[in-house]
Amino acid sequence: MSISVVLADDQEMVRTGFRLILSAEEGIEVLGEAGTGEEAVARSRELRPDVVLMDIRMPGMDGIEATRTLAAGPAPPRIVVVTTFDLDEYVYGALRSGACGFLLKDAGPRLLVEAVRAAAAGDAMVSPSVTVRLLERLTAPEPPRPAAREALSPRELEVVRAVARGRTNQEISGDLFVSLSTVKTHIGNIGSKLDARNRVEIAAWAWENRLVD
Template sequence: MKTRVLLADDQVSIRTGFRRILEAQHDLQVVGEAENGVTALAATRSLVPDVLLADIRMPEMNGLELTREVMQSTPSVHVVIVTTFDLDEYVHAALGAGACGFLLKRSRSAVLIEAVRAAAAGDSMISPEITTRLLSRFRNRPLVVHQSSELLTKREQEVARLVAEGMTNADIGAELFISAGTVKTHLAHLQKKLKVQNRVGIAAWVWGSGLMEEP
């Protein structure tokens, strides 16, 4: 069964580009498009897609308001925010509103595809560029809390380090010579063990624990 995706963006060229990227995948299907937040909300309620890709700045209702409305009316729909604007406050607001992903429009096609698949599976995906930037503060400050990495297996530590470096699942798989499915399994175990909700949480734990400093 294909993952059904709804596209919400006020630029036709963006919607067209996303449609081409997603429908080139055998497991993804674009079931509708919307040019503003109001029509996107109506389409979400009528089509009930698996994933809603929404721009953050749209006429009539922005992506953050749309996410909140979708979470209230059709919580089974997984929202991924896709935007040109690389602002920390947007990331925090989107995740706080219930979005399970936050991507930059300049992200590689592989990242977009991976984010849609992750959202459909109930996982979170944040652009590697954003993850790296949000965590840059940990690189330049002395460690205050030293958390033990002993609760993680050697492979989980390797995966966690690569997440902290901003790698995607595909990149991690290629680096460690393991499948994307295996990477996903490791991420699920990491989130459970570290009690975090997404990749940013894993990466933050890595930098805060001193794992990046270990040989």
């Protein structure tokens, strides 16, 4: 079953680029586009996509308000904010308004596709360049939890460190010379052992336990 997507951005060239990237991927279908926050809300309610890629700075209603409006409605789509601006107020505003991901437009096609797939699967994706700053603000130093740490195998600890550094599944696969399916299995096992719901929580655990500098 295809993942359905609505693109919301006030720049037609950006929407066209996103459409070309996503339409080339198997299992992803772009249902429609919007150039304003109001249009994003209307098109999303009309087309009922699985995922909305939402810009922040748009005429009239901005992307954060549009995200908040959709998140408060019935059967809301999964929303990934995709923007040029990585200001803290935008990051926190987007996530607190109900977005499940925050991606910078210069992150590249591979991360854009992975963010869509992660959102559709109920997971979260935060642009690697934002992750470190976000975790520094959201986490406080805590004593290591040896029981949880000891439950992870050496290979799983390698995967945890890679996730905390913002590496994608594909990049982890290449770094560790294992298949993509093996990486996904490791992340699933890690999530179960740490009681972590997504990659952001796995990364937070790694930072709290000082597995990465």
